[in-house]
Amino acid sequence: MKAKEIQDLIDFIAKSGLNKVNIETEEFKISVQRDAAQKVKYVSEPSHHAPAAPAAAAPQTAPAPAPAAPAAAPVSDDSKYVAIKAPMIGTFYRAASPESPIFVNVGDEVKKGQVICIIEAMKLFNEIESEVSGKIVKVLVDNATPVEYDQPLFLVDPS
Numbered sequence: 001m002k003a004k005e006i007q008d009l010i011d012f013i014a015k016s017g018l019n020k021v022n023i024e025t026e027e028f029k030i031s032v033q034r035d036a037a038q039k040v041k042y043v044s045e046p047s048h049h050a051p052a053a054p055a056a057a058a059p060q061t062a063p064a065p066a067p068a069a070p071a072a073a074p075v076s077d078d079s080k081y082v083a084i085k086a087p088m089i090g091t092f093y094r095a096a097s098p099e100s101p102i103f104v105n106v107g108d109e110v111k112k113g114q115v116i117c118i119i120e121a122m123k124l125f126n127e128i129e130s131e132v133s134g135k136i137v138k139v140l141v142d143n144a145t146p147v148e149y150d151q152p153l154f155l156v157d158p159s
Contacts (some may be wrong), residue, residue, distance in 0.1 A: 091120035
């Protein structure tokens with residue numbers, strides 16, 4: 001099974017709401033299952049009938065049909081700023097579309113629950129809400145760039 005076929009299968013499962021799918025052929029066996037955190041896990045192993053082959057990298061995605069709230073944590077013990085972090089892997093966008101205004105800029109006041117950016121994962125656009133109220137001090141990620149889970153996106157002065 002090719003990587004594109006595996007990704008298409010994961011996309012299908014994410015959109016369908018299925019919790020578990022097992023596929024077994026003479027060459028391979030695949031099990032895709034959602035865990036409690038709604039992450040899609042991919043496990044591949046050679047079938048007993050086929051020679052052992054290297055397993056493909058295990059893509060882990062976090063499809064979120066509802067807006068997800070990022071974790072907010074202090075950047076360091078001596079810093080008065082709070083980092084708003086990415087709740088998932090995906091592509092970071094500062095606006096809803098290229099024609100739309102940017103959600104927040106440096107110097108803007110934000111309220112807890114206010115949409116501050118979008119992270120696109122598997123063709124799903126997830127609105128990310130601020131976990132804290134305060135003033136945006138710094139935007140740490142460029143628009144339309146990939147972000148990792150728990151990567152700081154913004155610095156906020158909560159005072």
